[in-house]
Amino acid sequence: MHVLFLYALTGSGHLKAAKYVAEAMTRENADIRIHMSDALKLCYSSFEAFILKAFRFLISGCPVTYRFLYRLTEKNSIFNHIAGWFFSSSVSELKKICSEIKADCIVCTHPFALLLASKLKKELKTNTPLILGIITDYKIHRFWVYPQVDLYFVPSAEMKEDLLRLGWSADRIKVTGVPCPPDIGHDLKVYRKRKPFLLVSGGGWGLGNLEATTVSLLKRQIGHTLMVVTGENNELYQRLKIIRAKYPGRLIVKRTIPKLYNTMKNALAVLTKPGGLTVTEAMILKKPLILLKPLPGAEEKNLDYLISRGAAISYSTFLKQTDIIDRWHELHSYRQGLTARSDSSHQIACSIIETCARSNLSGNNAE
Incomplete structure (x- = not known):
């Protein structure tokens, strides 16, 4: 069995989701052949660079414009049709x-x-590979919706209902949760000599108001060390190093941390923009989850959904009651357990294997 995972490096979450499920698949069956490909690499190299630069510029530099475009295409598929024609060479x-x-x-x-x-x-129409979609956000958008998709893996029963209303049949939707590391409950590294810390993250690209948030927390004298993860944002990393010198012993600055969820396990709380993978890992670990200002579009939807579910709180709420960290378990942990699933990657992996095997037996991959 040959499985192609297709992602896009607009941040790190989509690749991580692919790797988590791929790892779970090989644990189930070591004979499966896994192939990974960045969909953006299928474009001409100059065009790939343009797409990434335009995306980063719009989402961080012109959020109003990006939000307008996101909402404009939220209820119709016009973008899907135009883009399908535009990327024919890919x-x-x-x-x-x-x-x-x-x-x-x-x-x-x-x-x-x-x-x-x-x-x-x-x-192709006939003899085509099965097309399977793993949705990595907590609210769906038309960007994700195509009639040719054979099976969707979704994070919640609410999203399944959304797809049912759009005309999908129930047997083409599985509620599995957002992918998470298969070993998230293992390999815990406990740093007993390290002071308690708050983990602050801006995702793989280190976007959002991390610098302002860091300075604000340091000035508030909240009593805990901050560990700020800047990802690929080297300029932010250098600026925070300068700030660190002004607050000896109170600020730790890191670039990318492999297996960030292991660091989460030792954190008192996680303050992050609401990217789908990061918030899922924090919820599985039952960590106090404080959502920073989201990037426009999907992250805004994630924030609204998680707060409405009682699985997270906003940064402004945290500032009003910083002691909520001490009461998190009794107030929010149960809701987190209902929202994120620690066996999600395993469930998705098993379903992919079963679906592909059944399709191969029937010899019918046609639409």
């Missing part, structure tokens, strides 16, 4: 990859990946 590259590796299915963890895979299936 679909041809995907076709070559699938032919070379003899892909049985394409597992997509990003809307752009689903766009290309769906376009491929629409063009």
